Amino acid sequence: MKRGIIYVMTSVVPGLIKIGKTDLNNFEKRMWGLERHGYANVAGLKREFAIEVDDYDEKERLLDEIFSKSRVPNTELFALDIDLVIQLLSSFEGQQIYPELETKEEVFKKSTTERIEKQDINLIPDGVYTLDRNVKDFGKVKATLEVEDRVLTVKSGAKCAPISNDNPPKDVLKADIIDNILQEDQIFTSPSSAAFLVVGNNVNGWKHWKNKDGDPIDIYRKNNKD
Numbered sequence: 001m002k003r004g005i006i007y008v009m010t011s012v013v014p015g016l017i018k019i020g021k022t023d024l025n026n027f028e029k030r031m032w033g034l035e036r037h038g039y040a041n042v043a044g045l046k047r048e049f050a051i052e053v054d055d056y057d058e059k060e061r062l063l064d065e066i067f068s069k070s071r072v073p074n075t076e077l078f079a080l081d082i083d084l085v086i087q088l089l090s091s092f093e094g095q096q097i098y099p100e101l102e103t104k105e106e107v108f109k110k111s112t113t114e115r116i117e118k119q120d121i122n123l124i125p126d127g128v129y130t131l132d133r134n135v136k137d138f139g140k141v142k143a144t145l146e147v148e149d150r151v152l153t154v155k156s157g158a159k160c161a162p163i164s165n166d167n168p169p170k171d172v173l174k175a176d177i178i179d180n181i182l183q184e185d186q187i188f189t190s191p192s193s194a195a196f197l198v199v200g201n202n203v204n205g206w207k208h209w210k211n212k213d214g215d216p217i218d219i220y221r222k223n224n225k226d
Contacts, residue, residue: 002055002056005050005097006021006050006056006059006089007022011046012044017080018034018039019067019085027050048086051104053093117190120206121190126147126149130145133199135199138161140159152188153188154185154188157181171194172197192205195209
């Protein structure tokens with residue numbers, strides 16, 4: 001059984017990902033080339049997950065078959081939810097190569113949570129929501145979240161606590177913060193990653209973002225289940 005690495009990467013195009021494979025000794029070189037030069041005229045590629053598995057050629061062919069309807073013809077690009085693919089890959093038997101600071105179990109749990117949150121975003125009415133609280137050893141943080149057509153945007157000017165977590169969400173890493181102030185509007189894929197930016201650590205955004213009546217946005221999920 002030939003061993004190799006299957007990986008998945010996001011791109012600068014929202015919702016467009018790359019699924020590929022490489023041999024055991026070529027992973028870093030392959031990532032270096034793709035992240036710097038792009039692939040099939042798509043730039044901004046960034047590694048998200050990689051796992052070493054047996055029969056990697058056959059497993060990649062299986063993934064291509066499973067996701068064939070989402071594939072960009074004649075490429076390794078797919079219009080897919082990145083968390084769905086990470087869920088699947090992290091359930092494979094094998095050694096996780098990337099990310100290095102999390103276990104497969106942690107990655108699987110995070111991607112599962114992210115998928116659920118994304119599915120629930122459509123329950124949040126369009127409007128403006130706020131997060132206003134004190135953070136230990138920092139003080140007061142305050143931010144505004146705008147929701148429009150299921151797009152979550154933390155508005156510029158948000159006062160944010162320093163990041164106190166070694167593995168923040170990728171959305172947070174993109175944010176331009178100077179002197180604890182968000183310099184530009186930043187789009188997020190879930191309420192919790194948006195709240196992480198403001199609080200500086202893992203929190204449940206569904207309980208921290210509140211509407212004009214002071215109710216947490218989790219009320220919209222609960223109302224949907226009633």
